[in-house]
Amino acid sequence: NAGVTQTPKFQVLKTGQSMTLQCAQDMNHEYMSWYRQDPGMGLRLIHYSVGAGITDQGEVPNGYNVSRSTTEDFPLRLLSAAPSQTSVYFCASSSGGPQHFGDGTRLSIL
Amino acid sequence: AQSVTQLGSHVSVSEGALVLLRCNYSSSVPPYLFWYVQYPNQGLQLLLKYTTGATLVKGINGFEAEFKKSETSFHLTKPSAHMSDAAEYFCAVKERSGGYQKVTFGTGTKLQVIP
Numbered sequence: 673n674a675g676v677t678q679t680p681k682f683q684v685l686k687t688g689q690s691m692t693l694q695c696a697q698d699m700n701h702e703y704m705s706w707y708r709q710d711p712g713m714g715l716r717l718i719h720y721s722v723g724a725g726i727t728d729q730g731e732v733p734n735g736y737n738v739s740r741s742t743t744e745d746f747p748l749r750l751l752s753a754a755p756s757q758t759s760v761y762f763c764a765s766s767s768g769g770p771q772h773f774g775d776g777t778r779l780s781i782l
Numbered sequence: 783a784q785s786v787t788q789l790g791s792h793v794s795v796s797e798g799a800l801v802l803l804r805c806n807y808s809s810s811v812p813p814y815l816f817w818y819v820q821y822p823n824q825g826l827q828l829l830l831k832y833t834t835g836a837t838l839v840k841g842i843n844g845f846e847a848e849f850k851k852s853e854t855s856f857h858l859t860k861p862s863a864h865m866s867d868a869a870e871y872f873c874a875v876k877e878r879s880g881g882y883q884k885v886t887f888g889t890g891t892k893l894q895v896i897p
Contacts, residue, residue, distance in 0.1 A: 707887075712889055713889060714887040720884070770816055773818075773825030776824075
């Protein structure tokens with residue numbers, strides 16, 4: 673089982689560039705979430721989805737967009753990258769119980 | 783609103799010694815509680831969870847945690863540390879309510895195991 677797959681694993685961007693972080697899960701989970709992890713701050717929720725076509729903002733949504741056209745996929749879009757968005761991004765899915773996490777995308781904004 | 787406090791961002795123990803990682807939570811309704819472990823360059827993996835029933839919860843790799851409602855605590859323990867336990871540990875809380883419930887994570891505790 674692949675579980676939750678995130679691509680790419682690493683990315684370097686210049687300020688102002690845009691990009692999409694991909695997340696796919698093969699467990700038919702209805703709930704999916706995006707977090708960012710920064711040293712000393714734990715995981716902070718960016719956006720989440722309770723099912724295809726339904727998304728909502730989390731704790732730190734500014735500068736990010738999401739969509740959920742299928743159950744399996746939940747991409748995260750950076751509209752205009754800023755150095756403050758340098759972080760490790762994790763996607764997670766669940767069916768209501770504990771979350772399953774991907775291995776993360778390490779993103780650096782220069 | 784729910785919150786999680788993990789005391790100690792770094793904990794060092796000798797190999798074979800007791801591991802104790804502290805977690806206190808606040809929640810307006812009875813919570814679900816979790817401990818996750820993160821190894822370098824990996825995502826979070828579930829160690830154990832408390833949902834209902836027995837307050838002493840056993841997890842993987844010999845870890846266990848006890849839910850103490852009166853102390854609003856969910857401390858993680860392991861009787862004897864192994865080198866392979868070196869990782870970062872996160873406590874998390876989720877309120878019991880209808881529909882989607884957001885999970886709140888603590889800031890994490892890095893465990894160092896000294897040979």
